[in-house]
Amino acid sequence: MAGFFKSLIQRFTKPDIDWDDLEASLIAGDLGPKLALQIVSDLQAQQRKLHGADIVQVARDHVRKILPESVPHLTPFADGRPKVLLIVGVNGVGKTTSTAKLAHLLQHAGHKVVLAAADTFRAAAVEQLQVWSQRLDAPLVKGPPNSDPAAVCFEGYEMAVKTGASFLLCDTAGRLHTKHNLMEEMKKIHRVLGRKDPTSPHEIILVVDATTGSNALQQAREFHKAIPLTGLIVTKLDGSGKGGVLVPIQQELKVPTRFIGLGEKVEDFQAFDSKRFVDELL
Ligand SMILES: Nc1nc2c(ncn2[C@@H]2O[C@H](COP(=O)(O)OP(=O)(O)OP(=O)(O)O)[C@@H](O)[C@H]2O)c(=O)[nH]1
Ligand SMILES: [Mg+2]
Known part of the structure; x- marks a missing residue:
């Protein structure tokens, strides 16, 4: 995915910049129309001969200003309560894989993790997380097919308390942000988790696939409207996606x-790591 900025340098070699072309290129890089316009206006205001490298410098500066320098780490609660993470997103973006990867990362940092298989629609989904649970040696809570995903998360919380786990990771079913009933189901999971601890879920993480480009922005808008997101996981950055969408x-x-x-x-x-993203990946 690396090289979006590099491609701009290669494309805009002449000092006479075609502004429409530049704006379109920035939008094609998933930076969004608003930021694309800001970058173009900023460059136009300089009223001098510009080269590709100038474009990239201005674009990088804008992106740096938007992205926080650092983001909060996932740390356990000092009082021993489980920290609850709800993993949400549309179908196939990498929720289950990312749940397992996150569990692995937390275990590596010395924390105990419980997994909740809250995708109860598909038997294969439960099996998929079960394989990960065995591989990671992390307890898994699951329900019967088509059971209430909120109940699975609720039981997951109890299991986390019982086993003294610091983190409960709830992997949910893929849901299209345009499907009202599925978004309502997600809100219910959110509400039910709040019964055990009114501040739970403590993290609501939306998983987006970098290869879907700007569509991820629309997904984020709709999920954020339904339940307040606390963070994003951007997957498949090893593919063709540049990940620019995380900026808008x-x-x-x-x-x-x-x-x-x-x-x-x-x-x-x-x-x-925003610095690495801006300097190397984007
Ligand atoms: N290349 C690549 N593949 C990934 C990445 N993350 C997930 N995948 C793959 O994407 C596919 C879907 O991943 P899942 O984790 O099953 O996605 P999901 O969001 O849980 O899917 P549903 O539960 O069906 O909505 C699998 O083949 C994963 O191996 C990634 O960062 N890079
Ligand atoms: Mg899944």
Whole structure:
């Protein structure tokens, strides 16, 4: 995915910049129309001969200003209560894989994790998380087919308390942000988790697939409207997606990217580093 900015340098070699072309290129890089316009206006205001490198410098400066320098780490509660993470998103973006990767990361940091298989629609979904649970040696809570996903998360909370786990990770079913009943079901999971601890779920993480481009912004808008997102996981950055969309999501919704997925293996996962993203990845 690396090289979006580099491609701009290669494309705009002449000092006479075609502004429409530049704006379109920035939008094609998933930076969003608002930011694209800001970058173009900023460059036009300079009233001098510009080269590709100038474009990239201005674009990088804008992106740096939008992205927070650092994002909060996932730390356990000092009082021993489980910290609850709800993992949500549309179908196939990498929720289950990212749940496993996150569990692995937390275990690596010395924390005990419980997994809740709240995707009760598909038997294969439960099996998929079960395989991860065995591989990671993390307890799994699941329900019968088509059972209430909110109840699975509720039981997950009880299991986390019983086993003294610091984190409960709830993997949910894929849901289209345009499907009202599925969004209502997600709100119910949110409400039911709040019965055990009114501040739970403590993190609501939307998983988006970098290869879907700007569509991820619309997904983020709709999910954020339904339940307040606390962070983003951007997956499949090893593919063709540049991940530029995380910039307008931060700019418009103030939802920070917390982790990135870079492959199918459990290790292909990192805490988001904005400096590295701007300097190397984008
Ligand atoms: N290349 C690559 N593949 C990924 C990444 N994350 C997930 N995948 C793959 O994407 C596919 C879907 O991943 P899942 O974790 O099952 O996605 P999901 O969101 O849980 O899917 P549903 O539960 O069906 O909505 C799998 O083949 C994963 O291996 C990533 O960062 N890079
Ligand atoms: Mg899944």
